[in-house]
Amino acid sequence: MSEKELLLEEKDILKLLNYFRLDENEDALDPAADEVPEWQRDRIKKKLNRKISIIRSVKILRIGSIAAAILLAAVIAIETTSPVLAKNIPSVNSFLQMISDKFGYQGDYAAYTQLVDKSVTDHGITVTINEALADDTKFIFGYTIKSDSKIENKDLNLADLFMVTKVNGSRLGGGGARGEFIDDFTYIGSGEFEYDASAFLNKLKVDINVKEMLGVEGNWKFAFTVSKDELINNSKVFNTNVKVDLPDRVITMEKVVLSPIDTTIFYSGVYKDPEITQKDFTSTHYQWIVFDDQGVELAPKGAGEGGGIGSFTGSIQFEKANGIPHYLTVIPCVNNLTKDIKVNLEHKDQETQVAQTIKIPSVSRVLDGKFPFELSQGKMGKLIIKDIVNENGETVIRYTAEGKAPYHQGSAFYISGENVAAKNFDIRRDAAHPNEFTKVYPLLDLSKGYYASTSTFENEELLEDCKFTIELKQ
Known part of the structure; x- marks a missing residue:
């Protein structure tokens, strides 16, 4: 059998995957309903040809090309589908990609995720670490929490995963987690955390030892490795x-x-005042508005900062840039927090949780079916609400931001009313028109007097006099 016979065409790979069943107790993939995204086509094709190459080199199997394709398609399907998932959860290797897309980011997570696929069940709660990836400073993983009982929001403390995770024997630095409910019993999410990097280690040894989940004591223990080389x-x-x-x-x-x-x-x-520390709540709090060399604002993803008396270090993360810009333009933004912030301290297991309640000035207008209309955002600019439509069982809002920081402004739009919550995590930006946005809600009866609302940004100040440029030259 020649090498040419073993190099499968993409159409053959996808056709075979459409007929593959993971398990006779699982629902078969519906080729019409479960269309393979472009990123996954490339990933499957690359992996499948690589696995065929491995089989050819060790000369273990002597099978025809179609039989090899079916066998190896099964291997790929197992790698991209977790057996513990509900049928309405997307395929596993799209977890981090799906969540990135939910936030409107541009990251190519799918091409760099590494399969973990480890599950532990205790007291009717199954935790699965689906996938992970890492670079020199951060560790990211996708996970699923599935319970025999309904999962309550108040019991879903994602900080628990952060507190019990170690990388190369050390606890994590700053970071965050995000996710969504698939149904009342299933939650999927991702965690992205900083860690103490070592120049001598190209693989991370990850240990996660959860002793409490959803308010239930138990034992969910994981150990796996993640390579940081490819990223x-x-x-x-x-x-x-x-x-x-x-x-x-x-x-x-x-x-x-x-x-x-x-x-x-x-x-x-x-x-400038050497007595100030990073933990001093009286110090100024900054955000960073960043634009690429085309004037497109990069969506912020997170930030971390630490230090001692008089000095600090930190990092700020944004969405993937479009290509390699020649420079970045940065405008510092000061949060002028009001002095009457109410701080509530609750002690739990020697950890202190701080909840802050801040009243942010806003403007609203009743949704009366007349479009377009404008919402002023003060000196920052304005939003133009283009239309609101009910389609496919959802309420879709389309709007444009005009002003000094369009993405920052667009993120401040929301609908107020009884029992209203955004279905998606954040705004979705039109790739071709980066100042135009979409937000999706559960189907709303617009006759019930909902309001379109936004911040007037009176609590923020753009320090345009401090604007600076970072040249990107190697």
């Missing part, structure tokens, strides 16, 4: 060392990393 090898690092003089501190933007999944700016700095 690092496909990232570009720019040493920038741009110094920025802000009213209360001096910051050095040390480097920018453009990876296939995001854009990260690393910085260090000193406070």
